[in-house]
Amino acid sequence: MTIEQPIPRSIRVSAAVITDSAGRLLVVRKAGTTAFMQPGGKPEPGESAAETLSRELAEEVGIRVPAGDLRPLGEFTAAAANEPGFVVVADVFGADIGNQEPIAAAEIAELRWITRADADALEIAPLAREYFLPS
Numbered sequence: 001m002t003i004e005q006p007i008p009r010s011i012r013v014s015a016a017v018i019t020d021s022a023g024r025l026l027v028v029r030k031a032g033t034t035a036f037m038q039p040g041g042k043p044e045p046g047e048s049a050a051e052t053l054s055r056e057l058a059e060e061v062g063i064r065v066p067a068g069d070l071r072p073l074g075e076f077t078a079a080a081a082n083e084p085g086f087v088v089v090a091d092v093f094g095a096d097i098g099n100q101e102p103i104a105a106a107e108i109a110e111l112r113w114i115t116r117a118d119a120d121a122l123e124i125a126p127l128a129r130e131y132f133l134p135s
Helices: 049-061 126-132
Strands: 009-017 025-030 071-079 086-094 108-114
Touching: 009 049, 025 049, 025 126, 049 086, 049 108, 071 126, 086 126
Parallel strands: 009 086
Antiparallel strands: 025 108, 071 086
């Protein structure tokens, strides 16, 4: 007799891969949480994945990137950082922010530019840690 594992509940999000000229990845930490993750968030009704990310970047880090300028990188799944028993299913996009400087806004408590070495000293969300940390 086999015991079936429960199917994890999923949370749909859009997330950004934003790197600076030094190749570091932008990560954010939401207020009341401990894990750093890529900027992004959950869709509002009727939004496409790119529209969601464009809105979230403006709200969370003050960066303006039109939905049409985001580069689709694919769909990725990982354990949710802040919701035990859930997985995130993320539509991930590359975003070129030019000379815009991200700032912590809305629910974002902190933002950092990190390398893989920096990540060893931080709690990094599984999605970013497994797929997008720079080499």
